Amino acid sequence: MTSGARMNTTIKSGAGVSRYLRLYRVLSQALAEGRFGAGEPLPSEPRLMRDYGVSRSTVRRALAGLEAEGRIDRERGRGTFVRAQQQRAVASRDWSAILDGTTDTAVAASSRTTAFERVPTPAFLPRGERGFGSTTLLIRRIRSVAREPVALETAYLPEEIAAGLTRRQVSADGVPILTLLTGLGHRSAGVEREFAALEADPLAARNLELAVGVPVFNVRTVAHDARHRILAYIDCLYRSDRYEARAAIEIADPKPRRATAKRN
Amino acid sequence: MASTPRSRRLRPSSTRNTELTSRRVDEGVTRYYRLYELLSAALQDGTIAPESALPSEPELSTRHGMSRTTVRRALDRLERERRIVRRRGSGTYARQRRTVPRFCVELHALPGILAALESRSTTTTLRFDPAPVPQNLRPMAAAIGPTAYVLERLRFTDSQPLSLTTAYLPETVASRLRRPIPRRASVMTILGRLGCPTTAIRCIVGAVPADAAAARALDVPLGSPLLRVRAVLTGDAGEPWVVLESLCRSDRLQLKVLERG
Numbered sequence: 103m104t105s106g107a108r109m110n111t112t113i114k115s116g117a118g119v120s121r122y123l124r125l126y127r128v129l130s131q132a133l134a135e136g137r138f139g140a141g142e143p144l145p146s147e148p149r150l151m152r153d154y155g156v157s158r159s160t161v162r163r164a165l166a167g168l169e170a171e172g173r174i175d176r177e178r179g180r181g182t183f184v185r186a187q188q189q190r191a192v193a194s195r196d197w198s199a200i201l202d203g204t205t206d207t208a209v210a211a212s213s214r215t216t217a218f219e220r221v222p223t224p225a226f227l228p229r230g231e232r233g234f235g236s237t238t239l240l241i242r243r244i245r246s247v248a249r250e251p252v253a254l255e256t257a258y259l260p261e262e263i264a265a266g267l268t269r270r271q272v273s274a275d276g277v278p279i280l281t282l283l284t285g286l287g288h289r290s291a292g293v294e295r296e297f298a299a300l301e302a303d304p305l306a307a308r309n310l311e312l313a314v315g316v317p318v319f320n321v322r323t324v325a326h327d328a329r330h331r332i333l334a335y336i337d338c339l340y341r342s343d344r345y346e347a348r349a350a351i352e353i354a355d356p357k358p359r360r361a362t363a364k365r366n
Numbered sequence: 367m368a369s370t371p372r373s374r375r376l377r378p379s380s381t382r383n384t385e386l387t388s389r390r391v392d393e394g395v396t397r398y399y400r401l402y403e404l405l406s407a408a409l410q411d412g413t414i415a416p417e418s419a420l421p422s423e424p425e426l427s428t429r430h431g432m433s434r435t436t437v438r439r440a441l442d443r444l445e446r447e448r449r450i451v452r453r454r455g456s457g458t459y460a461r462q463r464r465t466v467p468r469f470c471v472e473l474h475a476l477p478g479i480l481a482a483l484e485s486r487s488t489t490t491t492l493r494f495d496p497a498p499v500p501q502n503l504r505p506m507a508a509a510i511g512p513t514a515y516v517l518e519r520l521r522f523t524d525s526q527p528l529s530l531t532t533a534y535l536p537e538t539v540a541s542r543l544r545r546p547i548p549r550r551a552s553v554m555t556i557l558g559r560l561g562c563p564t565t566a567i568r569c570i571v572g573a574v575p576a577d578a579a580a581a582r583a584l585d586v587p588l589g590s591p592l593l594r595v596r597a598v599l600t601g602d603a604g605e606p607w608v609v610l611e612s613l614c615r616s617d618r619l620q621l622k623v624l625e626r627g
Contacts, residue, residue: 124589128577136504153578154588225415256411293625299573299591299616304399305407319573319589337411342591346572349623351473353565 105110111158121156126164127316134175134211134343135185141323144174150156171190198345202278211276212249216309220261227258232331239264239277241272252307252344255279257336263288280325283333295321297347317342321325370412397432401440409449409460413414419430420450420458469528474624475567477554484550487523491547492583494518497607506568507598507609509532514609515540517547520583526617527584532608553608554599562607569597571621593621 114257129144145153150161167183168174175183188253223238238258245253257279259267266286272279280290293347300321307314323336389432402506404547410413421429426437444450452458469486472479504512514534521528533553535543542560554564584592595613599607613623 125367127575127589131574137500137502139501169394295623297571297593297621299593301591303406303410304403316574317575342573345569349473349569351476353476359584
């Protein structure tokens with residue numbers, strides 16, 4: 103929609119997903135986050151055809167989907183406009199604060215546990231005294247806000263840390279794993295988060311109520327205690343329309359200097 | 367070899383689908399598809415590590431109580447998706463799935479960490495002119511106002527695109543910036559040189575589907591996942607130097623942050 107990059111290359115078609123659906127998703131995301139104000143026009147049909155290299159019928163199919171959802175109004179001879187109530191939806195769509203327990207609100211997070219058991223430690227987890235032993239507690243939960251799924255979370259906990267943690271505690275409500283561990287006396291001293299954008303795999307797609315291949319936001323978290331013991335490794339897939347991560351960074355020394363490489 | 371944990375046993379699901387085209391999965395999911403789904407998740411999260419062997423066909427068949435034909439169908443699909451390799455007489459192995467990104471930007475190590483990125487990549491400036499600040503960035507830096515100077519740059523390494531950054535600079539800052547825009551320096555480094563040192567950054571990170579402009583610039587299929595960073599860089603007195611949006615290829619650029627409790 104922005105006309106920024108004018109490159110000579112054409113857009114790759116991408117395997118498996120229809121053109122109309124790809125256009126629908128792009129427009130859907132733009133509407134969800136209020137890139138167009140209420141009552142503002144969307145790009146015209148010819149403009150969308152040109153920008154996305156698709157036919158008029160493809161553009162119309164994508165717009166028809168949004169219209170059926172009551173998110174836009176198409177007015178003959180005038181154009182396509184954002185519905186006013188779209189604005190309200192914007193405010194409620196980012197549920198990160200509720201999910202992370204950083205805000206008090208009437209809307210509560212909930213979770214459903216689909217796995218809670220000891221498994222042989224997967225190869226990608228670090229082993230050793232400060233890491234994982236031969237077996238690991240695997241917890242998989244679907245975390246929701248207002249009954250709508252937001253995250254598919256897979257947590258791996260060293261046996262030592264997991265001792266005393268019950269399936270009931272994990273399932274009781276939408277409390278984050280690290281908060282539960284703090285309750286058990288395992289306070290995190292350092293939390294490393296790694297961000298990525300991935301396509302929803304079939305399991306994530308089903309649990310998050312998305313189509314396979316839709317972008318999902320991946321956060322991999324490793325928490326250590328003050329003695330540098332690993333408390334948890336959490337791999338979380340979030341619906342990108344319902345969750346974003348926030349970070350505040352203080353820069354003590356604004357002059358450039360080389361950072362030391364860190365072990366993973 | 368990591369065995370498939372019990373949790374991955376087939377369970378009936380009671381999920382409803384809301385997206386336009388997704389198939390209904392309640393009762394309609396075939397047995398083959400469920401096995402495919404389980405193996406797919408195990409490959410994705412590394413429970414079945416890259417290069418390691420999957421359970422054998424008879425093993426899968428016994429464990430999940432399904433026929434060899436059903437097991438084969440699930441494996442066939444994973445093979446078509448190039449996620450496993452079958453070696454005759456040896457077994458089935460997981461392929462390396464995630465490519466390791468070339469760059470890792472550690473947000474807590476800014477600005478030092480930028481030096482590595484700046485020395486190994488360059489940018490092309492796509493535009494630098496006055497423009498309205500988009501609706502979704504305005505609340506992040508209200509002090510910048512509705513119009514600003516937009517600096518849009520594409521960063522790449524060895525002619526492979528890494529990120530597309532659109533920075534909105536207030537006129538007071540933009541007026542100090544002279545053409546040509548430095549090719550390697552990041553926005554934060556440029557600001558430092560202009561006498562606008564960054565002392566704090568607030569950022570929001572998420573995933574978005576690539577729109578037409580991003581797909582073209584970053585050479586990815588339309589709608590494919592991109593990592594999006596929206597950030598405000600501020601100075602000592604809390605004055606915003608810039609509000610920016612960066613779309614990154616997640617397969618080439620990794621983003622990390624370390625928080626101390």
